[in-house]
Amino acid sequence: MTKALVAEAEQAAAPTSAATLAGVTLRPGRPEDAAPCGRICYSAFKTLSEYHRFPPDFPSPETATQLLSWLLAHPKFYSVVAEVDGKVVGSNFLDERGTIAGVGPITIDPSTQNQSIGRQLMLNVLDRAGKLNSPGVRLVQATYHSRSLCLYSKLGFVVQELLATMQGQALGFRIPGHKVRKATKGDLEACNRLCLQVHGHERGEELIDGISQGSATVVEHEERITGYATSIGFFGHAVGQTNEDLKALIGAAKQFAGPGFLLPTRNSELFRWCLEHGLRVVQPMTLMNLGLYNEPRGIFLPSVLF
Numbered sequence: 001m002t003k004a005l006v007a008e009a010e011q012a013a014a015p016t017s018a019a020t021l022a023g024v025t026l027r028p029g030r031p032e033d034a035a036p037c038g039r040i041c042y043s044a045f046k047t048l049s050e051y052h053r054f055p056p057d058f059p060s061p062e063t064a065t066q067l068l069s070w071l072l073a074h075p076k077f078y079s080v081v082a083e084v085d086g087k088v089v090g091s092n093f094l095d096e097r098g099t100i101a102g103v104g105p106i107t108i109d110p111s112t113q114n115q116s117i118g119r120q121l122m123l124n125v126l127d128r129a130g131k132l133n134s135p136g137v138r139l140v141q142a143t144y145h146s147r148s149l150c151l152y153s154k155l156g157f158v159v160q161e162l163l164a165t166m167q168g169q170a171l172g173f174r175i176p177g178h179k180v181r182k183a184t185k186g187d188l189e190a191c192n193r194l195c196l197q198v199h200g201h202e203r204g205e206e207l208i209d210g211i212s213q214g215s216a217t218v219v220e221h222e223e224r225i226t227g228y229a230t231s232i233g234f235f236g237h238a239v240g241q242t243n244e245d246l247k248a249l250i251g252a253a254k255q256f257a258g259p260g261f262l263l264p265t266r267n268s269e270l271f272r273w274c275l276e277h278g279l280r281v282v283q284p285m286t287l288m289n290l291g292l293y294n295e296p297r298g299i300f301l302p303s304v305l306f
């Protein structure tokens with residue numbers, strides 16, 4: 001992301017809402033923030049989902065705390081926490097593992113929402129991305145949430161892709177001629193090459209995380225790696241040369257981690273294939289970006305952070 005784009009986002013900094021909460025301070029996240037930020041993350045998403053009658057993103061405060069503990073401890077995630085009178089009221093993160101930085105999860109305590117804290121936390125991570133000279137920033141937005149859609153759009157984010165969160169029973173389905181196996185570090189080079197072809201940049205650090213967590217898989221066709229997934233789930237991404245590669249990876253997944261995996265609905269062939277195999281749409285999501293965005297040249301599933 002160019003510095004000009006950060007400046008543009010900052011110029012849009014003056015909030016238009018009447019209420020701006022006074023006394024908000026921002027500071028870097030610390031490991032002990034996991035519990036209060038995890039509770040807020042859980043309740044912010046739960047309140048929102050219940051209001052719109054969608055299932056909650058996190059099944060319990062503990063699962064949200066577990067995720068935030070991991071993010072707060074990860075050297076390649078930047079974190080920022082908002083406080084009012086010394087009390088934690090929200091947090092935001094920047095995934096710095098790849099060329100393109102990923103924003104989120106951003107959550108504000110439901111009792112202090114819509115008072116410009118989210119805007120301040122967004123500007124903080126955009127400022128960080130500017131300092132890192134990130135050519136672009138991405139996020140995945142809950143399509144039905146008008147507030148986050150408006151906030152991100154006002155800060156300059158652009159809608160790139162409509163996604164469907166897909167969930168259901170593991171398919172246990174094989175695609176002839178497409179062998180799926182666990183990914184190893186020896187596959188990194190081939191996977192990075194594929195990602196470069198599809199997205200114009202590599203995402204090797206995310207793949208290393210997926211390999212060490214045991215969730216990453218590759219698909220081989222005619223003795224070549226033609227696709228990979230860090231996991232088939234909310235926090236994993238996948239790329240492939242053809243829809244058959246993605247079908248093989250999805251078909252071999254033992255489960256779809258978190259609320260489900262994110263499928264670009266523009267890929268109507270793959271979307272229809274998932275529906276025909278019994279998967280259900282949990283909720284719509286929107287991929288948005290600021291700065292550089294390469295139109296994908298291949299098949300892909302984005303992760304919620306990126």
Ligand SMILES: CC(C)(COP(=O)(O)OP(=O)(O)OC[C@H]1O[C@@H](n2cnc3c(N)ncnc32)[C@H](O)[C@@H]1OP(=O)(O)O)[C@@H](O)C(=O)NCCC(=O)NCCS
Pocket residue numbers: 014015016017018044045048106107108109112113114115116117118119120140141142145146147148150151154
């Ligand atoms: C989304 C979230 C982080 C935003 O933080 P926030 O502190 O509530 O939002 P802010 O007050 O900073 O900004 C909201 C902006 O949207 C605008 N807005 C809200 N609803 C709007 C609508 N229906 N139409 C037009 N504008 C709207 C507000 O006027 C405000 O604009 P401004 O900054 O120019 O005044 C917070 O509401 C939250 O935690 N939500 C639940 C979890 C969530 O959805 N996280 C994001 C996942 S993508």
